[in-house]
Each structure stands twice: as C-alpha cells, then as structure tokens.
Amino acid sequence: MAQAIPEFKKQLFINQLSIKYLIEADVRYWEWKYPDWSEKKEGDRKQLISEELDAFEKTMSGTNGAGKSILSVTMPDPNGGSPISVFKITPIDDKIKSGLYVEDSQEASSHIYTALQVDPTLSGISPGKGMGAGSGSDKRVAGNLFVNTHSFHQDLILEVLNLVRDYNGWDPELEFRFLNPEINTLDKPAESTPKTDA
Incomplete structure (x- = not known):
C-alpha cells in the first residue's frame, strides 16, 4: 500500500x-449581442466565443484577479418573461x-x-x-523505550569487542559498555543521570 x-x-x-470553473452561456446571448450571429461563419463564431472566455480568465485567474468584479449580463426575454441571466459560473470542486x-x-x-x-x-x-x-512527554518516553528495547543492537557490536579482548588475552574483567542517557522531565534535572548498560 x-x-x-x-x-x-x-x-x-x-x-x-x-478545471476551476464551468462557464455556461445562454445561446440566445450571442444572437442578442451580435444581430448577424446566424450569418457568421463557424470560425468567426468560435473566435468571438474564445475572446469572451479570455475576458473571463483574465478576471478570474491569477493573483491579478483578486478583488475584481465580474459583470453578469442579463437580457430581456423575447417572450416577455423575466430577464435571462446570460452567464452561469459554477466552481468545480x-x-x-x-x-x-x-x-x-x-x-x-x-x-x-x-x-x-x-x-x-x-x-x-x-x-x-x-x-x-x-508532546514532549511522548518523545521522552518513546526515546527511553527505544533505547531500552533495542539494546540487542548494542550487544551485537559489543560481541566483536569482547572477541577481540579474548583473542588478545586482555584482562577478562575488562568490559565494554554503551553510555545510554536516560531522559527525564525538566523538573527533575538531578535525575538525568547517565545509565550504563552492559
């Protein structure tokens, strides 16, 4: 995983x-804004729609668009109903x-x-x-536990040193140890004494 x-x-x-926004334009808007819309060639229509979209993107994107206003156009309903909202802008989550x-x-x-x-x-x-x-207590306790429960790694290292001691005929009472400090709370500094593990 x-x-x-x-x-x-x-x-x-x-x-x-x-995609940040979905912009929907009422098809009647183009006929209202351009009276000769039905006579225009397809390439000219696409060009006009692209220019309209560019105007939206200049306003709605980038830091330069922060705080700007958007002009929402409404046009009269040819059938005498309530005004038609030309643009509908939907943010895409x-x-x-x-x-x-x-x-x-x-x-x-x-x-x-x-x-x-x-x-x-x-x-x-x-x-x-x-x-x-x-928290600090979590780290303190976790640190102490980690050292105490992983001392076998240190034992593996000490085995080599003990082998060298025995091979060279050094004093058998010679011991190698790691100095592992025990972390205590700040209100008990006197108890922050090193702890030695054989």
Missing part, C-alpha cells in the same frame, strides 16, 4: 483535468486538494513504523488526521 499510493497519486496528477488517500498513506506508514518497532513521535509525526508531532 505504501508503495502503490505515491505511484497512483502521481499518475492521478498527471492525467487529471485541472477539486477532490485532490482535500487530501485524497492521505489517511491510507498514513496507515501504511503506521504499519511500517510498527514493523520497525519505532514510535512515530521520534521522527516527528503521529499518523492520523491530526498529523501532530506528539
């Missing part, structure tokens, strides 16, 4: 359509911006941390919606 999600999202971003598959990715990361026996707070995250880094 952890490997599939990034690849899936990469392809999703490559292949997705990035982008589902990707809402963090699609973020929770799945966090769950996969959580499984990896669990398999490695590493508390996520040690690397600065707590999997889940909050994406918090955990």
